Amino acid sequence: MKSITIIIPNYNGMRYLEGCLGSLAAQTDRDFEILMIDNGSGDGSVGWVREHYPKVRIRAYRHNTGFCRAVNAGIRLSRTEYVLLLNNDVVCDPEMVSALHGAILARPDAFSCCAKLLQMSDPSKIDDAGDFYNVFGWAFARGKGKSSARYTEPEKVFACCAAAAIYRKSVFSRIGLFDERHFAYLEDIDVGYRAMRHGYENWYIPQAIVRHAGSATSGSRHNAFKVRLAARNSVWLVKKNMPPAQIVFNLPYLAAGCAVKWGYFLRKGLGKEYAEGILEGLGGAAAMEGAKAVQAGTDLRAQLWLWRGVFVQIFEFLSR
Numbered sequence: 001m002k003s004i005t006i007i008i009p010n011y012n013g014m015r016y017l018e019g020c021l022g023s024l025a026a027q028t029d030r031d032f033e034i035l036m037i038d039n040g041s042g043d044g045s046v047g048w049v050r051e052h053y054p055k056v057r058i059r060a061y062r063h064n065t066g067f068c069r070a071v072n073a074g075i076r077l078s079r080t081e082y083v084l085l086l087n088n089d090v091v092c093d094p095e096m097v098s099a100l101h102g103a104i105l106a107r108p109d110a111f112s113c114c115a116k117l118l119q120m121s122d123p124s125k126i127d128d129a130g131d132f133y134n135v136f137g138w139a140f141a142r143g144k145g146k147s148s149a150r151y152t153e154p155e156k157v158f159a160c161c162a163a164a165a166i167y168r169k170s171v172f173s174r175i176g177l178f179d180e181r182h183f184a185y186l187e188d189i190d191v192g193y194r195a196m197r198h199g200y201e202n203w204y205i206p207q208a209i210v211r212h213a214g215s216a217t218s219g220s221r222h223n224a225f226k227v228r229l230a231a232r233n234s235v236w237l238v239k240k241n242m243p244p245a246q247i248v249f250n251l252p253y254l255a256a257g258c259a260v261k262w263g264y265f266l267r268k269g270l271g272k273e274y275a276e277g278i279l280e281g282l283g284g285a286a287a288m289e290g291a292k293a294v295q296a297g298t299d300l301r302a303q304l305w306l307w308r309g310v311f312v313q314i315f316e317f318l319s320r
Contacts, residue, residue, distance in 0.1 A: 159192025235281025
């Protein structure tokens with residue numbers, strides 16, 4: 001039996017699948033099977049994969065169920081110790097699977113290990129070198145837009161970007177799967193946060209290199225759909241993962257973070273969508289109570305990570 005199931009969620013991504021699946025066929029570590037979860041594509045993706053990559057297992061839905069439900073279906077269908085989530089809009093270096101597999105094997109406390117994502121349009125620049133989250137309620141990709149020559153050492157991060165990351169499947173039974181209420185956006189921050197609060201680690205592994213197109217499904221970095229959902233999910237992220245005392249302590253910072261973001265999106269012509277997302281998140285926050293990862297007082301370790309995210313972001317800004 002294989003050790004890894006590579007799960008690829010797909011929605012009308014046929015233009016990317018040759019690059020993605022072709023790069024997986026060239027991997028030096030072949031200890032994996034591939035499972036594609038199709039979210040009701042209308043571009044012929046399923047038929048093309050069945051014809052050109054018949055060994056790929058496919059679960060096809062009739063409509064778009066969202067990223068979270070798709071990957072959860074893949075995790076449930078997997079029969080392996082590890083699952084490797086991979087966006088369809090990536091091209092992987094031949095050592096990617098080997099590097100991630102070796103990294104998580106060597107770290108028994110690791111829940112996840114993520115790849116070094118480079119921009120598909122300009123591989124000299126980083127797309128993501130591990131994800132962070134801070135007391136202002138901001139999640140961000142470390143290293144985005146910086147030289148690919150940087151971030152060369154493995155490091156613990158707040159969470160792994162699910163565009164290319166391996167996960168220890170057994171941990172999901174303790175912390176829960178990806179929250180399907182998110183549909184998409186910040187779901188990887190949420191699951192990484194939950195794992196960290198249970199004592200697990202998330203690691204960035206620079207030896208695993210992946211080129212990433214980005215926003216293949218939503219269509220752009222900023223759009224109404226993405227801004228509204230991300231804003232809503234940012235509220236749910238706090239409600240689910242911070243105990244009440246910690247929310248009270250962080251409230252001034254979270255409010256300031258919302259104000260700054262609203263101003264940013266207002267200049268982008270998306271202020272209304274951001275505000276609607278925040279209000280929707282607040283309206284549904286009560287339903288998040290039952291999803292808290294750990295019922296406790298202020299989580300000091302998690303709080304330190306939230307402040308660490310502030311300093312990481314300041315460093316990122318100053319080192320442009």
